[in-house]
Amino acid sequence: MTTLRPFTCDDLFKFNNVNFDPLTETYGLSFYTQYLAKWPEYFQLAESPSGQIMGYIMGKVEGHLDNWHGHVTALTVSPDYRRLGLAALLMSFLEDISEKKRAYFVDLFVRKSNQVAINMYTNLGYIIYRTILEYYSGDQDEDAYDMRKALSRDVNKKSVIPYTQPITMRELRRQMRHDH
């Protein structure tokens, strides 16, 4: 039972019951404000009937030509509001926005070890498109899966033909530079 609405700057003062979750990063202000300024429609918040923030999704749209796509930058749900279908609802919203913007696909990166998330995205129709070596840095660097879901504009589903070989961060950055 959800209210979906745009994430606002004031929500930055109220999202602690979500952001105290260890899997949710609290970024610097410039990170949030950049997304809010550039892709405000991609930043949506799920609110409970009693007014509590239950979760939010942050994303963007970018790329050139047939690489024009929606991207999920962060998706998080409060531990007190899990297993209610909120992640699916937020993902559905982002996919819908991406459809309206005529994107070819939606993608996201997820830790290889995060089986719960991988299962969830798979259930939502995402496939493992490629592996990005050592995408996550930390005590131990970790690979990421780039998962994708084709949208209606990609009639032939070309965007979700998987890579057979993993790519490196450097290759990913080069491709991204080419897209910008």
Place this chain on the structure above:
Amino acid sequence: MAQQQGMDSALFERRLRPVYDNLEVGNNRKALQESEKLLRKHPNLLCARALKGLSLLRLGRYDESHGCLQTVAEEKPTDDSTLQVLSFCYREMEQLDKIVELYQHAVKQNPGNEELLAHLFISHVRVEDYKAQQAVALQLYKAQPKNAYYFWSVISVVFQGIRGPESALPEKRKIYLGLAQRMVDKHIKEGKMETEQEAFLYLHILKLQNKYQEAWEFLTGELCAKLYPGAPVSMKFELLKELGNWRELNELLQQLLDADRDRWDFYKEYIQSSFELLKLTPQGVENGDKDSLARCQEFLQRIIDSSERKKRGPYLARLELHQRMRAEQLPAEKLIGDFDEMVIEYFRLFGDKSCCTHDIALFLPSISMNQRQALASKLLLESGVTSTSLPKNKEQLQKHLCALQISRMCGSHMDLPADHLLAFYTALKLHYEHGRTTFGKKLLATEMGPSDAYALLAANVMYDLSRRENKSDHLFEALCLLQYVLRNSTSNFHVKLLSLKIYHLFGCQVGAQEMYEYLDIKQIQLDSMGYVHCQLLALGGRFSGNRNVYDATLKFFTNSYKERLEYIALTYRFCTFSKMEEFMNFKERLTNSLQYVACSVEAQICDLVSCYGNITQNLSAYVAMSIEPAEDRIAWHELSDNRDLGAIIRWDPLHEVDAAEERRESFDQEVEVLQVRSLMLRLFASFIDLYHGAGLKDSPAGAETATLELLRESWTGLFQRLRVMNYKPLAQKFLVNLLPTRLHLLLDMPYERFFDDLAQLVLDLQSGSAKLAEQCKRVGDNVIATMELCVQTINESNESNGIDGLWKRRGQQQKVAASLEMLSLYAFLLSVLNDKLQVSSKTKTKKKPVENKVDGPQPISEKERSQMLQELMRQLKHKFEACDTAIRSWKAPVLPRDLSSFMSDMSLKPEVEATLIGDVSATFKDSHELMVTELRNLLKDKIRMVAK
């Protein structure tokens, strides 16, 4: 980079690269050397001179930097590189007007240059000059007819109407908004509107003028469908409501809800529109016709009946409809059914979801206390868990938790006798352990335990009991339980927040700091969540240890303060008109954060209290603080309450909780605390400046005395006002309530008299007043009284320790800290007075005595003043020694019970209990020892300071 003086761009870049590189890695000294080397060859290279200014700025050589930058600016540079460096420097120095001037000159020399005009526009944005923005935007549009520039002009006109200096005048506002609309109308007519943000802005302009019909026509028209397909559906709701078109809204919402059955925002609007339609229906509808509420109920029932998979939405909506009908004395029960039965049905279907508690809680205020308690009993029965049984599965466990939480919210725990509460607590512990061992194994480290909420509830219950008995033992036991939960459930931030609260309640700063660090509060959380720790540290028993916590918070605010203008510039760059006002309001909230201002003041006071160098070092540090006693830099009426009070989970009785009132009351008191603290800081600074600043400043003679007297009057006036206001300490009824502010501590301790008398002492010392001896005595008496407060508090703490070492511990530590704060500030003041008086005395002995030609009492001689001061310093040294003796004898808190009695009560495994209680006990002991060590070091520093 642009060419300069015949130098080609490649060469130019190569020469400047070392300076940029060094600046980028923070090697400012090297950057300075490189820029100076380059300038020896090319002394007129403007960009190099600007970079030299930046290097000096980074090195803290502000005066040199200022001079360097000024000379470059006076050259009126036009090349992008130099302008960028100068802009950066002026942003760093908050001299935003100078950036405007820079680009005005550059544009004048290069009229029509798009890039320079764009920079000029942004420079006006930074200073919020909307009128100038408009003019520059139009110039940009003429130079390059891009939509972005046209709409920059439009939004600048809008802001003149709604945010500018004339926005308070309705006729002006109307003119500006009308102009903005005509500008966009023209663009639409010419077929030039391109983006969804432009469409948004047009809708916004129409709504600001209450032109809802025009907005509706545009929103539902062809152009908007093309440009703004993602327009939020809530825009339609808003417009239909303003237009009073409830029927269309009602039908639209039915369509939306048919497609998306779990949207609370849709249900609320739908129900509201049904009530509005009811008002439009003439009374006495024709036989057979159903009114809008009946149709609403039918619709909800149809959704319930036709949904394969049960969703919470329509069930909650039905309860909402029921509640609203009862509120308007309409026959809810007849139309919809029995309220309790529907709640029970909801619980039966969704009670295994952790959100169920707060869903049901939404509707509790609408029924009587008796009905609430009856309902709570029914839910407990429905959960299937009795006083002699345990949950069979995770779903039943969650239902049981939900029923218990609702029960507390209905007030069921309030009148239970103590032995029942204790038995209840024991049961909660058993349930926690059972749930953990049965369902909580093999969890990911990032998951909370399924039964953790039993322990959270138990902690609340034990607080109730401790408060009734005014004893700490039950709450201490709850703290141990919470620490146990934390070992098993490392990511449960609810446990950390409650533990942090209890540690603070008991004055255990080491434990509190540990929890604070465990929460990993950072970035904007330092503002929204800092209240759980930062505001509780001041006068909590430590001084130097607090500084690091303040520093982390202040660093966030300093950085975000610098960045704030760039966020707004970002919205212009991307033409995100829908976010501009929001970003500007956010900037104001951040800048005026109470947390920011309070931390700044406390950090400065902490520095003055903790200073330990020689007089020269201390005065240098003092000057670097840049306190201006004559200026009150705090925008009192704009302070912003950014606390996230909802982050701490609570299930307290709803009829006893008024969250909005608690927020307002606590904020008001915290502002008053800030009034006292900031005024104390300025008053104290005026004492120092009276002696230390006289020879260095250009202020007219007597100005500092006037400032001191004014501040003194403000000081006593503030305390008078506070007594009249008669603030009550914040309610402490529940564990989750905010701890009391320091307001009553500041009023109870002799701050007012202490600093008022110090003000007189400082004035009398300066003038050599005949009343100086009398004033010295008065100040000396205050010192004795303050010392005695400190010693007496420690003695009382030691005496009551055997009975209860924790319940009053925090208050005792606060009194000791407050006493030492006053005495430490006094010590610093005396050291300054002594230093200046000695210098003055030595200087005067070289002069011939001047024959006195003035009638009346002669001022006391420098020598006599110095002697009186020495006597005060001797006295203070003795009092510090007495305080030190008392602190040395201060006993660590005796914890409520020893290990053996705990073991017999707790139901955990013995080895776990022993380790756990040992760890918690060690935390309290460590906290006490650290406090004693720090306070004694402080006293040692002060004794040395006044031992001349």
